[in-house]
Amino acid sequence: MNNEFNYSVVILGSTSGIVRATAHAYAEAGYALVLAARDDEENKILAADIRVRYGVTCHALHFDGADAASHPKFVTDCEAALGTNPTGLILGFGYMAEQEKAQRDVTEVQAMVDVNLTGAISILERFAAVFEERGSGFMGVLSSVAGERGKQSNYIYGATKAGLTCYLEGLRVRLFKANVTVTTIQPGFVDTKMTYGLPLPGPLVATPEQAGRAIFKAVSKGQDEAYVLFFWRYIMLIIKAIPRWQFKKMSM
Amino acid sequence: MAEAIMQQTLSGWGGMNSEVCDMFRPEKRRALSELIQCKHSDSLIARGLGRSYGDTAVNGGSAVVDTTRLDRMLGFDPDEGLLECEAGVSLADIIDVFLPRGYFVPVTPGTKFVTVGGAIANDVHGKNHHVDGTFCEFVESFTLLIPSGEVLTCSRDENEDVFWATAGGVGLTGIILTARIRLMAVESAYITADYTQCTHLDSALEAMAATDENYQYSVAWVDCLAKGKNLGRSVLMQGNHTPAAELSGTHAAAPFAVKGGLPKMVPFNCPSFVLNPLSIQAFNTVFYAAHGTCTGKIVDYDQYFYPLDAVNHWNRLYGKSGFAQFQATLPFESKAGLVTILERLAKSRRASFLAVLKTFGEQNPGLLSHPMKGYTLTLDVPNRPGLTLFLHELDKILLDHGGRLYLAKDAVATPETIAAMYPRLDEFRAIQKRLDPKGVLSSSMARRLGLVG
Numbered sequence: 001m002n003n004e005f006n007y008s009v010v011i012l013g014s015t016s017g018i019v020r021a022t023a024h025a026y027a028e029a030g031y032a033l034v035l036a037a038r039d040d041e042e043n044k045i046l047a048a049d050i051r052v053r054y055g056v057t058c059h060a061l062h063f064d065g066a067d068a069a070s071h072p073k074f075v076t077d078c079e080a081a082l083g084t085n086p087t088g089l090i091l092g093f094g095y096m097a098e099q100e101k102a103q104r105d106v107t108e109v110q111a112m113v114d115v116n117l118t119g120a121i122s123i124l125e126r127f128a129a130v131f132e133e134r135g136s137g138f139m140g141v142l143s144s145v146a147g148e149r150g151k152q153s154n155y156i157y158g159a160t161k162a163g164l165t166c167y168l169e170g171l172r173v174r175l176f177k178a179n180v181t182v183t184t185i186q187p188g189f190v191d192t193k194m195t196y197g198l199p200l201p202g203p204l205v206a207t208p209e210q211a212g213r214a215i216f217k218a219v220s221k222g223q224d225e226a227y228v229l230f231f232w233r234y235i236m237l238i239i240k241a242i243p244r245w246q247f248k249k250m251s252m
Numbered sequence: 253m254a255e256a257i258m259q260q261t262l263s264g265w266g267g268m269n270s271e272v273c274d275m276f277r278p279e280k281r282r283a284l285s286e287l288i289q290c291k292h293s294d295s296l297i298a299r300g301l302g303r304s305y306g307d308t309a310v311n312g313g314s315a316v317v318d319t320t321r322l323d324r325m326l327g328f329d330p331d332e333g334l335l336e337c338e339a340g341v342s343l344a345d346i347i348d349v350f351l352p353r354g355y356f357v358p359v360t361p362g363t364k365f366v367t368v369g370g371a372i373a374n375d376v377h378g379k380n381h382h383v384d385g386t387f388c389e390f391v392e393s394f395t396l397l398i399p400s401g402e403v404l405t406c407s408r409d410e411n412e413d414v415f416w417a418t419a420g421g422v423g424l425t426g427i428i429l430t431a432r433i434r435l436m437a438v439e440s441a442y443i444t445a446d447y448t449q450c451t452h453l454d455s456a457l458e459a460m461a462a463t464d465e466n467y468q469y470s471v472a473w474v475d476c477l478a479k480g481k482n483l484g485r486s487v488l489m490q491g492n493h494t495p496a497a498e499l500s501g502t503h504a505a506a507p508f509a510v511k512g513g514l515p516k517m518v519p520f521n522c523p524s525f526v527l528n529p530l531s532i533q534a535f536n537t538v539f540y541a542a543h544g545t546c547t548g549k550i551v552d553y554d555q556y557f558y559p560l561d562a563v564n565h566w567n568r569l570y571g572k573s574g575f576a577q578f579q580a581t582l583p584f585e586s587k588a589g590l591v592t593i594l595e596r597l598a599k600s601r602r603a604s605f606l607a608v609l610k611t612f613g614e615q616n617p618g619l620l621s622h623p624m625k626g627y628t629l630t631l632d633v634p635n636r637p638g639l640t641l642f643l644h645e646l647d648k649i650l651l652d653h654g655g656r657l658y659l660a661k662d663a664v665a666t667p668e669t670i671a672a673m674y675p676r677l678d679e680f681r682a683i684q685k686r687l688d689p690k691g692v693l694s695s696s697m698a699r700r701l702g703l704v705g
């Protein structure tokens with residue numbers, strides 16, 4: 001596919017199942033890519049796969065979301081690899097510890113905060129500065145419906161995602177003036193290693209490919225928020241409408 | 253991080269004899285090295301897209317590794333048509349990516365929803381076996397993870413014995429990680445097909461013998477319910493890839509474009525009376541009548557190779573109790589065996605609407621690779637009471653005529669039958685034992701047929 005406009009995208013957390021499929025949607029549309037992950041060995045395999053399938057430029061760069069100190073250098077590494085700053089980014093890394101383990105062990109809580117909140121904010125601020133100055137760009141960030149309402153089964157993870165969603169709300173307002181879109185992506189259930197083996201209701205579970213295509217579409221349109229798949233908007237409307245006195249009696 | 257486990261009831265494509273297995277579905281290659289240490293269970297087996305009919309990719313009470321997320325393409329050399337990819341890549345994926353560039357898979361079974369790993373582990377064949385041989389003949393090399401944790405590169409020059417034990421070795425020599433496959437250059441996405449009606453088995457076999465060499469692809473559909481003077485009445489379907497110059501109109505402008513509809517879905521198991529002998533007979537009669545002799549018909553690759561893929565989960569048509577697939581391969585000199593089997597099938601009225609006859613070319617060195625020079629007949633048999641006895645009866649006829657069953661299809665044979673059909677089984681066992689001294693690799697089929705040990 002030709003790329004006459006030199007569109008490019010940085011994909012943060014490329015070893016995630018959802019993000020891999022999202023990267024494929026960008027490659028199919030002809031974007032040049034930087035895949036960023038902490039697992040270099042896998043990241044190289046994923047980049048090769050994209051090059052073979054779509055014939056686009058695809059770099060694999062090392063990136064650790066939890067290592068905020070390394071983030072400024074990562075931004076310059078991307079520029080060096082692409083020869084210019086990227087058009088936009090997708091952020092999909094995230095960490096979900098087992099709820100019961102996190103209740104007992106504060107290091108697990110810390111790990112989720114470090115990745116889902118501190119790490120995400122750190123790297124987004126670096127790119128926000130670049131996009132703001134340029135006056136263009138897009139950001140698609142994976143939060144979670146788990147951040148919309150605290151559930152017994154994963155409220156600590158949910159709290160970090162709620163924080164992320166709130167952060168994105170404000171960032172969107174700030175960057176709107178600079179012509180930069182910020183899309184908060186709210187995946188429901190997606191069939192990845194994060195959910196494999198969990199007893200989820202089959203019809204509500206999206207394939208990573210469905211999720212990836214939906215994310216590409218929503219971010220391309222510059223949507224503020226996107227439920228993936230779309231019907232989660234309605235499910236969440238209902239869940240959010242349940243009164244607290246009743247919600248606390250439910251085993252969710 | 254430890255891989256997540258999912259307890260799942262698994263069976264082969266035929267849906268018979270499901271068993272609960274511990275499923276893993278790693279998304280990273282490294283995870284396989286951990287899994288093969290088998291800390292979670294007694295044994296493990298790899299699984300691709302589960303298109304084998306019987307229990308080759310099932311491991312009751314133990315571990316099964318779903319490889320479909322390890323499906324990355326790693327490199328392509330357009331001069332040689334050489335693709336390097338992970339074993340979880342499907343043939344459907346390869347066609348999607350490479351047909352627009354002028355390459356097709358060199359060998360394909362009757363469904364494109366099989367993985368490269370599955371295609372090697374069963375050394376699958378297609379309608380072109382009589383000229384091109386099996387899938388593994390287009391595999392330059394593969395890498396194999398064995399229980400010691402070592403990764404062996406296997407080719408005709410390196411670890412050759414392991415190469416030919418793994419080709420058709422139903423997953424028991426290790427987990428195939430990656431493979432280098434020679435794709436086939438084609439000029440279009442179309443096949444030029446000739447259809448010939450044959451009123452009797454004899455005329456079908458004669459027509460094949462006389463004309464197969466003119467076609468890359470050849471297969472006959474056989475009506476297994478026809479008896480007496482109609483025994484083995486067939487429609488012979490032979491074809492070649494259509495050269496670009498022979499396409500006209502919109503096809504000529506876009507020789508690799510095929511507009512495919514979305515597959516229809518069989519949503520749940522149908523009551524088994526949907527496929528009773530009467531409905532099958534009606535289907536067969538209509539099919540036979542509808543395919544009069546005609547030549548030079550241009551059809552797209554999906555219609556030609558994968559008519560069944562147009563209906564997702566067509567296997568559910570057979571109902572909850574499922575079905576067996578019977579594939580019998582006999583040397584050319586055993587035509588009498590083929591006749592006996594067809595007569596037995598017609599009499600039993602157990603056969604189904606899917607019976608396919610073709611000729612195989614030379615056998616390759618794969619120790620358990622199925623194809624050998626001769627005829628091969630394939631059909632579905634719905635699971636009704638007495639199925640096992642009936643199939644054992646057919647197995648015996650087959651054995652008496654020097655024939656063999658295909659492990660990708662079998663669900664009920666006995667260890668003695670398979671040992672008699674595969675004279676190199678002991679050689680296979682010796683290599684298997686060397687690679688897997690602790691017996692980590694196993695499957696329901698391996699235990700049923702005593703393939704290892």
Ligand SMILES: Cc1cc2nc3c(=O)[nH]c(=O)nc-3n(C[C@H](O)[C@H](O)[C@H](O)COP(=O)(O)OP(=O)(O)OC[C@H]3O[C@@H](n4cnc5c(N)ncnc54)[C@H](O)[C@@H]3O)c2cc1C
Pocket residue numbers: 265297298299300301302303304305308309319339340360361362363365366367368369370371373374375376377378379421422423424426427428429560660661
């Ligand atoms: C409609 C239909 C038509 C068919 N037509 C034909 C035909 O024309 N010719 C033919 O030859 N076959 C045919 N088959 C059978 C099919 O091609 C084979 O069963 C094939 O092996 C299925 O591949 P799979 O990916 O589904 O593997 P599975 O069925 O999941 O597994 C098959 C075997 O491969 C092993 N395996 C899978 N991946 C690996 C790996 N990475 N490493 C090591 N071992 C592995 C498994 O352990 C198992 O032993 C047909 C099947 C169907 C459903």
Ligand SMILES: NC(=O)c1ccc[n+]([C@@H]2O[C@H](COP(=O)([O-])OP(=O)(O)OC[C@H]3O[C@@H](n4cnc5c(N)ncnc54)[C@H](OP(=O)(O)O)[C@@H]3O)[C@@H](O)[C@H]2O)c1
Pocket residue numbers: 013014015016017018019037038039063064065066067092093094095096115119142143144145146186187188189190191192193194195
């Ligand atoms: N699956 C769902 O149903 C679902 C639902 C709602 C929201 N989400 C969100 O969607 C995103 C993707 O999830 P997924 O389902 O695709 O799960 P996944 O496959 O487990 O992906 C998680 C990803 O985050 C990466 N990661 C974790 N810590 C990191 C760090 N310090 N630095 C860099 N990368 C790090 C992981 O990299 P490694 O490979 O190195 O571990 C992995 O790629 C996550 O943000 C998740 O919270 C998922």
